[in-house]
Amino acid sequence: MLVPEEVFAKERDFLEGFSGETFVVERTISxxxxxxFLLRPTSETVMYYMFSLWVTSYKDLPIKIYQTVNVFRYETEQTHPILRVREIIMFNEAHTVHSSLSDADRQISEAMEIYSKFFDALLLPYVILKTPPWDTFAGAEYNYDFFTLMPDKKAIELGSVINLGQKFARAFDIKFQDSDGEWKYAYQTCYGVSERVLGVLISVHGDNRGIIFPPAVAPIQIVIVPIPGEEIMDKILEKCKNIKDRLKKAGFRVHLDDRPELTPGKKYYWWEFLGVPLRIEIGEKEVKEGKITIARRDIFKRVVILEELLEEEIKKLFSEISKEMYRRAKEWFESNILTATTIEEGMKIYNKNKGGILRFPWCGKDECGLKIEEETGLPALGHNPNEKATGKCVICDSDAKHYFYVGKKY
Amino acid sequence: MLVPEEVFAKERDFLEGFSGETFVVERTISxxxxxxFLLRPTSETVMYYMFSLWVTSYKDLPIKIYQTVNVFRYETEQTHPILRVREIIMFNEAHTVHSSLSDADRQISEAMEIYSKFFDALLLPYVILKTPPWDTFAGAEYNYDFFTLMPDKKAIELGSVINLGQKFARAFDIKFQDSDGEWKYAYQTCYGVSERVLGVLISVHGDNRGIIFPPAVAPIQIVIVPIPGEEIMDKILEKCKNIKDRLKKAGFRVHLDDRPELTPGKKYYWWEFLGVPLRIEIGEKEVKEGKITIARRDIFKRVVILEELLEEEIKKLFSEISKEMYRRAKEWFESNILTATTIEEGMKIYNKNKGGILRFPWCGKDECGLKIEEETGLPALGHNPNEKATGKCVICDSDAKHYFYVGKKY
Known part of the structure; x- marks a missing residue:
């Protein structure tokens, strides 16, 4: 974590790119x-020093290292819990070394696929944008960022996938003897996500009553609340326990809230606040009739199902909830991606919308991208090379190739 | 991890005690x-700030928090891997808050018991010594250290158990309303061990051929090595796999080394180096005769057992190995605890022994302990209050109460 200054300084672009954010340790109190020493803002320099010792032959490659570590960045005076911090405590980063550019490119595609699946599983909508050269990760050839929108309509980076090319390999002397006997510099990639994703998950899906967890990742998926009735409380609790055991056996993460001192209403409130996707209510009626009442957290709707169909009905409900949560998030996300064909029009709809991600048809030239950033006063987010735009570049009026995305970000 | 200076400085003894070791962050590169900010040398200050918010009533107590974290200390210019480092990456620390002194004392006893069991399980001999007041953990009332000896006959601290009394509670304003309605300061303890224990484990039990892991904690407990024979290699490998599955099923951590490119001899060497307690050799004879050859890592002895008794014989062997390893370690440890009744005699046997732990009958007064430290030129390790000494204090000649321990340490 404490990186000797001389090791850190080996890659000059990296040093310069991180110089404002990287903490320096030069004394103890006395x-x-x-x-x-520098506190690592990411792990390239310490790890790549080791790579230079480990890599000797093309047979050693590819190397893929994955680690969960803490990193430190002074990005802001004003921290936001989980979202913008000085100490990232769960930075999940992969670092890979390859013998060819094509294998590094393949790794980049694989990483983008992994993250796409990950964010899809979290029901988070996103755009994947290639960062403009002037904002590219320090020491990288190019990088892609996954962006989504927070409820305040500011963009937030969910994860980055970075092609480092041979820059670090040259700085750290990471060389391998190829099958043709020649010594060559290796190619590298790295990619990472952090606990920030958890903050985004909570912010994007939550409502005024609290968190709403996607069923797939909810720490508790189902809570059972007994509804006190006359005389047969024993039977109600017994049924609650049976249902709990049955659901546990079926692989669900289930909790029985049998606290006697709280009313059912208080329990509803409590578990809604904590984002549990489904609540099962069991009272007199349920004991007598062989039916189960289930309440959905996402749309506050109750359904009554046959007890014998419990497991499959819950699976169906989970699937419906996931679809509904994703639909809701995506619809909102897309309604806040604003397309405009002139800067004036763009600023008008951006201001009217009070934020969002704004995009313009763009010829593909850096200078026009920079100009868009300058004229809107909004930070560049990048462009999607797979997305074609029609019409004319908003700056130079030549034929547009892609959309150029800008927007305020966290 | 980054502790604001003003929070850190709240307990003055703590600040002073750690001022030489605690890294300061006051700038980024640019x-x-x-x-x-200060990099935490231990977690008292950040955690106790939170305790002051959490604790309000005697009903909240005791609070016990356990965490595995990294801490930073500048203890030495010259680091030793795992043993003496700048970044402790697996600091396992407990912090507890109590409503009475007696409950805190009870916690101290419990912690000492936990660590005793832990080091016993690792087959490490130790002495538990109460640190002299002038070396006590900064901010503490008193503390106990577990000491063992490294092969170079220098003492090393395995773990600490610390009674913080009310010092931090006063500094951080950790108060609770007692059952009698009055507001009182809380009592606290903390205790910790680090990855250093792993380094000690390897050093104490190892020999010239490498590591020797106690069976209870060996990552691989048994390795199976096929011995190539004429023609029936298929059958040998099949038998190896059967034995492996059988042992796995019985709960052992077992590995089959079926690398065809290595000779059995190279494999023996490899797994001995890595400290695997038992090696099973399976060749032609074993296939034909229904017997199994097992080699012990600790004493390099082979035994032949009946295949049908495999599991129980291994359990027996593990028990014998553990006994033998502990006997060996303990005998060596005790032979290096040197008792002397005069300073001159002490220095003579200490120098002749080239190190160890040296102890003298002592009256119990601080000034005599300080004098022992001064006259021997060896750091004080402390005393065991449960251990009675006979004879006269080596300094003042009054009746001895305990032994006072000194010795070079890591």
Whole structure:
């Protein structure tokens, strides 16, 4: 975590790119150190120093290292819990080394696919944008960011996939003897996500009553609340326990809230706040009739199902909830991606919408991208190379190739 | 991990005690910060700040928090891997809050019992010593250290159990309303061990050929090595796999080394180096005769057992190995605890022994302990209050109460 200054400084672009954010340690409370250390903002420099020792032959490659670590960045004076911090405590990063550019490119595609699946599973909508050269990750050839929108309509980066090319390999002397006997510099990639994703998940799906977890990742998927009745409380609790065991056996994460001191209403409120997707209510009626009442967290609707069909009905409900949550999130996300063909029009709809992601037809030239950033006063987010635009570049009026995305970000 | 300076500075003894070791962060590479941060050398200050918010009633107590974190200490210019580092990456620390002194004392006993069991399970001999007041953990009332000896006959601290009394509670304003309605300061304890224990484990039990893991904690407990024979290699490998599955089923951590490119001899060497307690050799004879050859890592002895008794014989062997390893370690440890009744005699046997732990009858007064430290030139390790000494204090000649322990340490 403490990176010696001379190791950190080996890749100059990296050093410059991170110089504002990287903490320096040069003393203890009572004495000055004989050497300076930096707190890693990411792990490239320490890990790539090791790669230079490990890599000797093309047979060693590819190397793929995955780790969960803490990293430190001074990005802001004003921190936001989980979203914008000084210490990222769960930075999940992969670092890979390859013997060819094509294999590194393949790894980049694989990483984008992994993250796409991950964010899809979290029911988060996103755009994948290639970062403009002037904002590219320090020390990288190019990088892609996954962006989504927070409820305040500011864009937020969910994850990054970075092609480092041979820049670090040259700086750290990561060389391998190829099958043709020649010594060559390796190709590298890295990609990472952090606990920020959890913050985004909670913000995007939540409502005024609290969190709504997608069933797939909810720590508790189903809560059972007994409804006190006359005389047969024993039977109600017994049934609650049976249903709990049955659901547990079927692989669900289920909790029985049998706290006697709380009313059912307080329990509803509590578990809704914590985002449990389904609530099962069991009272007199349920004991007598062989039916089960289930309430959905996402749309606050109750359904009554036959007890014998419990497991399959819950699976169906989970699937419906997931679809509904994704539909809702995606619809909102897409309604906040604003397309405009002139800067003036763009600023008008952006201001009217009070934020969002704004995009313009663009010829593909850096200078026009920079100009868009300048004239809108909004940070560039990048472009999607697979997405074609029609019409004319909003700056130079030549034929548009892609959309250029801008927007305020976290 | 980054502790604001003003929070860290709340307990003055703590601040002073750690001032030489605690790293300061006051800038990034390119700019000065508006406030200073310290890298936590332990977690008291950040955690106790939170305790002051959490604790309000005697009903909240005791609170016990356990965490595995990284901490930073500048203890040495010259680091030793795992043993003496700048970043402890697996610091396992407990922090507890109590409503009475007696409950805190009870917690201290419990913690000492937990660590005793832990080090016993690792087959590590140790002495538990109460640290002299002038070396006590900064901010503590008193603390106990578990010491063992490294092969170079220098003492090493395995773990600490610390009674913080009310010092931090006063500094951080951790108060609770007691059952009598009055507001009182809480009592606290903390205790911790680190990855250093792993380094000690490897050093104490190992020999010239490499590591020797106690069976209870060996990552691989048994390795199976096929011995190539004439023609029936298929049958040998099949038998190896059967034995492996059988042992796995019985709950053992077992590995089959079926690498065809290595000779059995190279495999023996490899797994001995890595400290696997038992090796099973399976060749032609074993296939034909229904017997199994097992080699012990600790004493390099082979035994032949009946195949049908495999599981129980292995359990027996594990028990014998554990006993033998502990006997060996303990005998060596005890032979290096040197008792002397005069300083001159002590220094003579200490120098002749080239290290170890040296102890003298002692009256119990701090000034005599300090004097022992001064006259021997060896750091004080402390005393065991449960251990009575006979004879006269080596310094003041009054009746001895306990032994006072000194020795070079890591």
């Amino acid at each position: 004495k000055k150190l004989t050497r300076k | 700019k000065k910060l508006t406030r200073k």
